[in-house]
Amino acid sequence: MRLVVTGREGQVARSLVERAHARPDFEVVVLGRPELDLAKPETIAPALAIARPDLVVSAAAYTAVDQAEDEPDLAFAVNGAGAGHVAEATARIGKPVIHLSTDYIFDGGGERAYTENDKPAPRSVYGASKLAGEHAVAKANPRHLILRTAWVYSPFGRNFVKTMLRLATDRDEIAVVADQWGNPTSALDIADAILHLAAMLYGNKGFASFGVYHFAGTGETSWSGFARHILDTSQAFGGPYARVRDIATVDYPTKAQRPRNSRLSTEKFRSVFGWTAPDWPGATSRVVEQLLTRRISNG
Numbered sequence: 313m314r315l316v317v318t319g320r321e322g323q324v325a326r327s328l329v330e331r332a333h334a335r336p337d338f339e340v341v342v343l344g345r346p347e348l349d350l351a352k353p354e355t356i357a358p359a360l361a362i363a364r365p366d367l368v369v370s371a372a373a374y375t376a377v378d379q380a381e382d383e384p385d386l387a388f389a390v391n392g393a394g395a396g397h398v399a400e401a402t403a404r405i406g407k408p409v410i411h412l413s414t415d416y417i418f419d420g421g422g423e424r425a426y427t428e429n430d431k432p433a434p435r436s437v438y439g440a441s442k443l444a445g446e447h448a449v450a451k452a453n454p455r456h457l458i459l460r461t462a463w464v465y466s467p468f469g470r471n472f473v474k475t476m477l478r479l480a481t482d483r484d485e486i487a488v489v490a491d492q493w494g495n496p497t498s499a500l501d502i503a504d505a506i507l508h509l510a511a512m513l514y515g516n517k518g519f520a521s522f523g524v525y526h527f528a529g530t531g532e533t534s535w536s537g538f539a540r541h542i543l544d545t546s547q548a549f550g551g552p553y554a555r556v557r558d559i560a561t562v563d564y565p566t567k568a569q570r571p572r573n574s575r576l577s578t579e580k581f582r583s584v585f586g587w588t589a590p591d592w593p594g595a596t597s598r599v600v601e602q603l604l605t606r607r608i609s610n611g
């Protein structure tokens with residue numbers, strides 16, 4: 313089965329390439345700029361048609377959350393209209409699309425994990441642009457799976473785990489927000505879930521479970537809890553360590569507002585697809601170990 317993935321250098325795209333290495337039943341083709349540019353609609357359909365997908369994974373996005381506040385037009389062009397064009401081009405060649413979305417479509421109020429029935433109310437340009445993308449995808453291709461995920465990290469690209477390890481190389485203490493809660497999610501686990509979905513979809517004309525799903529690491533924590541686990545694991549493997557000091561969101565102002573409660577209920581995904589992500593501490597430890605081992609082997 314041939315998966316065509318947008319966002320060539322992204323965490324999810326690179327994780328899919330890595331996970332598919334061990335799976336002779338999957339071939340993963342990654343597309344990126346300039347041949348596929350979500351901000352240039354005319355590039356999208358030709359690039360996808362040439363790549364001959366059995367399934368498209370729409371993982372490219374404008375993900376600079378704070379910068380999006382200053383570039384709303386570009387964020388909406390890429391995450392909203394661009395995502396819609398990908399889904400439309402995929403529908404035109406008769407294939408399904410798996411599209412990645414985000415916890416930031418919620419406002420972060422409330423005390424329980426969000427379900428797929430909860431009403432979106434984004435508080436940032438990024439969140440609003442991703443919600444526009446969900447609507448555009450759903451309208452353009454009825455054969456869609458929209459996966460909302462959160463707090464994504466991996467051995468690739470830029471993410472919170474790599475930031476903590478980098479800061480710990482030259483600081484004794486790192487101040488981290490303690491009053492935002494969520495589910496850290498390894499992009500490698502997202503990749504495994506996507507391969508599971510792809511196998512269920514392939515050649516199954518009767519597949520009737522299209523729609524919106526939440527998929528995230530199992531268990532929850534705060535950013536500071538996440539940071540402590542990363543640095544404790546690093547120390548255990550002989551890597552950099554720093555103490556973590558809890559601070560409040562108000563003490564760490566950012567341009568874009570983040571949801572205080574980012575927790576996603578993955579019950580629907582589990583019951584429909586029989587699949588759950590590993591628990592977040594174990595998954596995080598594996599990525600930290602992978603990063604430290606790579607660093608040592610690279611000298």
Ligand SMILES: NC(=O)C1=CN([C@@H]2O[C@H](COP(=O)(O)OP(=O)(O)OC[C@H]3O[C@@H](n4cnc5c(N)ncnc54)[C@H](O)[C@@H]3O)[C@@H](O)[C@H]2O)C=CC1
Binds near residue numbers: 461469
């Ligand atoms: N990183 C996170 O914490 C979260 C990410 N998501 C979503 O998951 C998906 C994957 O995220 P990541 O892999 O972490 O993102 P990433 O930031 O690692 O990768 C995004 C990719 O999209 C590409 N891209 C940006 N603008 C483009 C354009 N105009 N045309 C073509 N490609 C373009 C970038 O070059 C990059 O390769 C995205 O849809 C994101 O919105 C959802 C929740 C949390």
